[in-house]
Amino acid sequence: MKVEMTVNGEKKVFEADPSDTLLDVLRRNGYLSVKKGCDTGTCGVCTVLMDGVPVLSCIVLAGKAHGHEITTVEGIENEMREFAEKLAQEGADQCGYCSPGLVVMVYALKKMYSNPTEEEIKKFLIGNLCRCSGYQGQMRAIKRFLGVGE
Amino acid sequence: MRIKNYVRPHTLEEAYRIISENERAVVLGGGSFLRLSFKEIDTVVDLQDVGIDFIEEKEDAVDIGSMVTLGELERSDVLRKLYRGYIPKFVGIIWSVQLRNIATVGGTIFPKWGFSDFITGLLALNVDVHLYKSGRMKLEDFLKTKIGKDILVKISIKKEERETSFQFLRNSLYDFSLLNLSLSCKKGRDFKLAVGARPGVAKPAEKTVEFLNSVDEPLKHLKEATEILLSEIEFGDDFRASGEYRKHLAEVLFKRALEEVLSHEG
Amino acid sequence: MQWIPGPNEGDKEIPGGGGMKEVKKSVPKVDSIGLILGKPAYTDDLAPKDSLVVKVLRSPHAFARIRNIDVSKALKIPGIECVLTYRDFPRIPITRAGQGFPEPSPWDKFVLDEYVRYVGDEVAVVAGKDERIVERALESIEVDYEVLEPVLDFEKAEGHPSIIHPEEDIEGLYDPKRNLAAYYEMSVGDVEEELKKCDVVVKERFYTQAQAHVMMEPHSVFSYLDLQGRLVIVTSTQVPFHVRRIVARALDIPIKKIRVIKPRIGGGFGGKQAIHGEIFTAAVTLKTGKPAKYVYTRKEVFEATYTRHPMRIDVTLGANKDGTLKVIDMEVLSDTGAYGEHSLTTLMVSGSKTLPLYNKVKAVRFRGKVVYTNHVPAGAFRGYGAVQGNFALESAMDILAEKLGMDPVEIRKKNMIKEGETSPIFKIMGEGREGVEMVIKSCKLEECIERGKKIFKWDEKFKKRRRNGNRVRGVGMAIAMQGSGIAKIDMASAVIKLNDDGSFNLLVGATDLGTGSDTILAQIAAEALGVSVKDIIPYSSDTDLTPFDKGAYASSTTYVSGNAVKLAAEKMKKLIVEEGAKKLGVDVEEVVFDGKAVKAKDGKSSITLKELATILYYTENQKQLVASASYVPDEAPPPYIASFAEVEVDEETGKVDLIEYVTVVDCGTPINPNLVRVQVEGATVQGIGMALFEDVKYDKRGRLLTNNMMFYKIPSRMDFGKITVDIVESYEPTGPFGAKSVAEVPTDTPPAAIANAIYNAVGVRIKELPITPEKVFRALKMKSEKISSES
Numbered sequence A: 001m002k003v004e005m006t007v008n009g010e011k012k013v014f015e016a017d018p019s020d021t022l023l024d025v026l027r028r029n030g031y032l033s034v035k036k037g038c039d040t041g042t043c044g045v046c047t048v049l050m051d052g053v054p055v056l057s058c059i060v061l062a063g064k065a066h067g068h069e070i071t072t073v074e075g076i077e078n079e080m081r082e083f084a085e086k087l088a089q090e091g092a093d094q095c096g097y098c099s100p101g102l103v104v105m106v107y108a109l110k111k112m113y114s115n116p117t118e119e120e121i122k123k124f125l126i127g128n129l130c131r132c133s134g135y136q137g138q139m140r141a142i143k144r145f146l147g148v149g150e
Numbered sequence B: 001m002r003i004k005n006y007v008r009p010h011t012l013e014e015a016y017r018i019i020s021e022n023e024r025a026v027v028l029g030g031g032s033f034l035r036l037s038f039k040e041i042d043t044v045v046d047l048q049d050v051g052i053d054f055i056e057e058k059e060d061a062v063d064i065g066s067m068v069t070l071g072e073l074e075r076s077d078v079l080r081k082l083y084r085g086y087i088p089k090f091v092g093i094i095w096s097v098q099l100r101n102i103a104t105v106g107g108t109i110f111p112k113w114g115f116s117d118f119i120t121g122l123l124a125l126n127v128d129v130h131l132y133k134s135g136r137m138k139l140e141d142f143l144k145t146k147i148g149k150d151i152l153v154k155i156s157i158k159k160e161e162r163e164t165s166f167q168f169l170r171n172s173l174y175d176f177s178l179l180n181l182s183l184s185c186k187k188g189r190d191f192k193l194a195v196g197a198r199p200g201v202a203k204p205a206e207k208t209v210e211f212l213n214s215v216d217e218p219l220k221h222l223k224e225a226t227e228i229l230l231s232e233i234e235f236g237d238d239f240r241a242s243g244e245y246r247k248h249l250a251e252v253l254f255k256r257a258l259e260e261v262l263s264h265e266g
Numbered sequence C: 001m002q003w004i005p006g007p008n009e010g011d012k013e014i015p016g017g018g019g020m021k022e023v024k025k026s027v028p029k030v031d032s033i034g035l036i037l038g039k040p041a042y043t044d045d046l047a048p049k050d051s052l053v054v055k056v057l058r059s060p061h062a063f064a065r066i067r068n069i070d071v072s073k074a075l076k077i078p079g080i081e082c083v084l085t086y087r088d089f090p091r092i093p094i095t096r097a098g099q100g101f102p103e104p105s106p107w108d109k110f111v112l113d114e115y116v117r118y119v120g121d122e123v124a125v126v127a128g129k130d131e132r133i134v135e136r137a138l139e140s141i142e143v144d145y146e147v148l149e150p151v152l153d154f155e156k157a158e159g160h161p162s163i164i165h166p167e168e169d170i171e172g173l174y175d176p177k178r179n180l181a182a183y184y185e186m187s188v189g190d191v192e193e194e195l196k197k198c199d200v201v202v203k204e205r206f207y208t209q210a211q212a213h214v215m216m217e218p219h220s221v222f223s224y225l226d227l228q229g230r231l232v233i234v235t236s237t238q239v240p241f242h243v244r245r246i247v248a249r250a251l252d253i254p255i256k257k258i259r260v261i262k263p264r265i266g267g268g269f270g271g272k273q274a275i276h277g278e279i280f281t282a283a284v285t286l287k288t289g290k291p292a293k294y295v296y297t298r299k300e301v302f303e304a305t306y307t308r309h310p311m312r313i314d315v316t317l318g319a320n321k322d323g324t325l326k327v328i329d330m331e332v333l334s335d336t337g338a339y340g341e342h343s344l345t346t347l348m349v350s351g352s353k354t355l356p357l358y359n360k361v362k363a364v365r366f367r368g369k370v371v372y373t374n375h376v377p378a379g380a381f382r383g384y385g386a387v388q389g390n391f392a393l394e395s396a397m398d399i400l401a402e403k404l405g406m407d408p409v410e411i412r413k414k415n416m417i418k419e420g421e422t423s424p425i426f427k428i429m430g431e432g433r434e435g436v437e438m439v440i441k442s443c444k445l446e447e448c449i450e451r452g453k454k455i456f457k458w459d460e461k462f463k464k465r466r467r468n469g470n471r472v473r474g475v476g477m478a479i480a481m482q483g484s485g486i487a488k489i490d491m492a493s494a495v496i497k498l499n500d501d502g503s504f505n506l507l508v509g510a511t512d513l514g515t516g517s518d519t520i521l522a523q524i525a526a527e528a529l530g531v532s533v534k535d536i537i538p539y540s541s542d543t544d545l546t547p548f549d550k551g552a553y554a555s556s557t558t559y560v561s562g563n564a565v566k567l568a569a570e571k572m573k574k575l576i577v578e579e580g581a582k583k584l585g586v587d588v589e590e591v592v593f594d595g596k597a598v599k600a601k602d603g604k605s606s607i608t609l610k611e612l613a614t615i616l617y618y619t620e621n622q623k624q625l626v627a628s629a630s631y632v633p634d635e636a637p638p639p640y641i642a643s644f645a646e647v648e649v650d651e652e653t654g655k656v657d658l659i660e661y662v663t664v665v666d667c668g669t670p671i672n673p674n675l676v677r678v679q680v681e682g683a684t685v686q687g688i689g690m691a692l693f694e695d696v697k698y699d700k701r702g703r704l705l706t707n708n709m710m711f712y713k714i715p716s717r718m719d720f721g722k723i724t725v726d727i728v729e730s731y732e733p734t735g736p737f738g739a740k741s742v743a744e745v746p747t748d749t750p751p752a753a754i755a756n757a758i759y760n761a762v763g764v765r766i767k768e769l770p771i772t773p774e775k776v777f778r779a780l781k782m783k784s785e786k787i788s789s790e791s
Helices: A022-028 A073-090 A099-112 A118-124 A136-146 B012-021 B070-075 B082-091 B105-109 B117-122 B139-144 B206-214 B218-232 B243-263 C032-036 C072-076 C131-140 C191-196 C240-251 C278-288 C298-304 C343-352 C386-404 C408-415 C424-428 C445-456 C458-463 C517-529 C557-584 C609-618 C673-693 C750-762 C773-790
Strands: A002-007 A010-015 A047-050 A053-056 A069-071 B002-007 B025-028 B040-046 B055-057 B061-065 B127-131 B135-138 B152-158 B163-169 B179-186 B189-196 C052-058 C064-070 C080-084 C122-128 C142-147 C180-188 C200-208 C220-225 C231-235 C258-261 C292-295 C311-319 C325-337 C363-372 C466-468 C471-481 C492-498 C504-508 C536-540 C591-593 C597-600 C606-608 C626-631 C640-650 C656-666 C722-727
Touching: A022 A047, A047 A099, A053 A099, A073 A099, A073 A136, A073 C032, A073 C673, A099 A118, A099 A136, A099 C032, A118 A136, A136 C673, B012 B025, B012 B040, B070 B082, B070 B105, B082 B117, B082 B163, B105 B117, B105 B152, B117 B139, B117 B163, B117 B179, B117 B189, B127 B139, B135 B139, B163 B243, B179 B243, B189 B206, B189 B218, B189 B243, B206 B218, B218 B243, B243 C773, C052 C131, C052 C278, C052 C298, C064 C122, C072 C080, C072 C131, C080 C131, C080 C278, C122 C131, C122 C278, C180 C343, C180 C424, C191 C311, C191 C325, C191 C363, C200 C386, C220 C278, C231 C240, C231 C278, C240 C258, C240 C278, C278 C292, C311 C386, C325 C343, C325 C386, C325 C408, C343 C363, C343 C386, C343 C424, C363 C424, C386 C408, C386 C471, C386 C750, C408 C445, C408 C471, C445 C458, C445 C471, C445 C640, C445 C656, C445 C722, C458 C471, C471 C750, C492 C517, C492 C557, C504 C517, C504 C557, C517 C536, C517 C557, C557 C591, C557 C597, C557 C606, C557 C609, C557 C626, C597 C609, C606 C609, C640 C750, C656 C673, C656 C750, C673 C722, C673 C750, C750 C773
Parallel strands: A002 A069, B002 B040, B025 B040, C052 C292, C231 C258, C325 C363, C504 C536, C656 C722
Antiparallel strands: A002 A010, A047 A053, A047 A069, B055 B061, B061 B152, B127 B135, B127 B152, B163 B179, B179 B189, C052 C122, C064 C142, C080 C122, C180 C363, C200 C311, C220 C231, C220 C292, C311 C325, C466 C471, C471 C640, C492 C504, C492 C626, C591 C597, C597 C606, C640 C656
């Protein structure tokens, strides 16, 4: 079947099988920042924005995404380069596999909330697991990026 | 998981026709737990275009279409003002932000998942479900009734003055609950109580409620109320916890819930 | 795969440390921005689009023999190009463990066998056009299994009537007829005699669970034939050179016909220190001539890769009433699952990297057995036996401290190893064989403890349990050591070549799993050469283009690979000085190289590195300056750590909240303080996961219940409180610029520190990991029942 969606501002038409997830379709069509980690909607590395809200692309069926707006990290590079730099300065980007999903979430966090506390940030990001860094360096970078205090 | 066909009807009528004519057609809510129940699906019926994604505040109730996502519930101004924000609060502890933006009210209630915190939380309120074929019924009755091919259209949450408490225990916070419990009352009367993730689906504790409603100072009768609760609810083992531990948790969470709702008094 | 360094943020000055310019500097990783913004770099991103999809049919039974397997239906499906069963492979026993040759693990695995030994064991390999077709093909394969009785309790495995490895043509198993993969024992002094003389004896039994690595990137590999008909394998691995050798052996092809490349990988932690899908894609590529790719599903990662070895550990401690520890006796039973990868070595590390902590005892004994069961095979996992041993030993030390009425910190300070000391265990226990004598040249364990106590406010918090209704707080601590590489066994090497602009290519076999080794090795090279780290371009882990390195395990990269890099850089510096002197027409003794130019000491002439390099390429005396060096360590100097945990226990539910965790590490010179800090934080959280949350669970038939991330819980952001990491610098004279390792040691302490804290809070000692709310509740219940029955 054909699914139409706007990805990072560009109108796209993709071939898809009804079993395909949004993740399958995006990766097959070159959006390699979106990653496959767990197949059960738990790890968060497949996070993209759908109509501006973060979702797990490994769970959203391709058909469901038809007619919607999708944002991946490729589409928000300019806005999030500063965050990437802060993450790098902390050394918190270890294997990097969870990073793009985290970038999308931090982008959404910035848009949706102003002045979150550390607890609120943790809660917002609970669905973005990281096995390398222990989360601390990520939090340091996020707080510096959002400009929220200790 | 293999799906042969994906369809997106424009009306409820069309949607119902598809699932009643095709034995192996399945309604798609958010699809978050599709993988858990099905390996092969003939046709998946996506309801996103049939117009049941509204939150409508009425005089005496709030109607929520079944295609509203848990994330929308969490961010809803209407619901934040209801029951001191009880609903956004317990919805907010379910899994993750990303998942809540996919999981729908219908997709979470209709399958009667045992692990559901959402169903337990709703049982503290007077909630009716509206099914396309089977009509309107209390959430409690829906849980007890075997429903055939049908579509959950919306839920109606009664607006009233209730003190509420939602209790749960998890080891990791990012997990299913080992047990959950919801309790509410109107100034020490008219209790509602349910226990879920037992690991079975939430069950109203009717006898316990009857007892609580019959006494003047429920906290003074905690021991007796607890005995009734533990005898009327079944607890089972799974790899997360034993039934015996769940039973003990029910005792603790019940006490905490009762203390919480009665502390709001006066 | 050409490696291009990302835009370097180091344009602004980053303060270096203590006279060193490029080390002790928190340089951002060279590949940061690209990876964070999602540029394609991982195995699945790079696989050719027309790769055949490879999948494996896996056993539904924990133990069975294949009576017959019929793949005819699968072969008929259009789009299926290749179906392989055990009949299609040469029968050559191997180990999949990524270790140096000859591997100290049993050769008990055939690529495919007629026996399947765990639920998930490989039965057949299918390759086809796309995933859906291949899945259909898998389902069409008909297998007639003779189901055998599985061995699912490791405490009953030895001598069980079901013999898991009845084959005749395997090697290196200790006693397969009794399901024993390995056995080891050693002793110093007379344990029984010394125990009789002790005032206090503690004897306890502990259990640690199987833990899953849950690295974010599932195991992935693709292979293809290059223009010369050589097999190229691109794989997410920690051990590219071992992969090359083992694939060559398993498929009976020459090593020179294989090239293994490691791209960026999404984590390993030991879970990729072995062969996984490489043999299968290689076999498919060789058979069909086409590129083939195999990306594991997360379910396969749980069910069909590795776990940590679950262990049962009996510890006996004997001491005098003044707190002097006289005897340690440790006996271990380890479950290696269906195959024996890493079995002997993890068993030995559970003793060799714990017992020397208390090196002054009069008698010490270590005995251990590793049994086969029909569980998921156990393998390497960060800590590698030391976590398990540390949980037992450090819990027992607290029990001893209480019996003696001593502060847990004081009893450790009194007995722990110090700089300048040694332990007989270093010589006796090595990597699956005898070890190497070692005198500790750097140890700041005492300072780590003092610093940790201060930051944590130990004295204040230990004095009293703080109660808030039903919630009680308590504190506990633990110390640990690990190693830095494997003495006399590990080898690493490096090649440096000079480019015409004065930059250098640094070629290392060393494997960066995301740890940042490319970056810190560049820092070491820069420091040794006296140039800026921005002028070093690292490229790693390509068996054709980079020299040998044993791979990323045993905490070896900074110390072993780092030393090789330092040696190569020093050689390069010498070459530059020689060529510069020649160019200036001056004696070699009369010039210096200051990182930017070769200058005559009399100040009369100089030439910049860039000018010199260009001339050497094109104009005069032309040559390519290249330097190479290898390094084999003579010893494995341990890093040390002291960790303090504060917990709050809900007495009603048994739920334990980790409120604060302070951990102070001595890893010698921290080459990159930020990366050290993040390594410690990450390892700590994995240890916290093992202490409180993670549990691999099976059903009665041996099927994995926790086979996805919904059911198997690694710590989330909200599952623990404040973690503070501090570094106490020592200087290890044998390490590159004084550095030791840091990667594993922080994983070792959380289980004991947390168990000790729980005991101090509510008086129950949990001796079985993970410490779940239910276990605490049951222990509290038993304790109060005991009290009421006694009163």
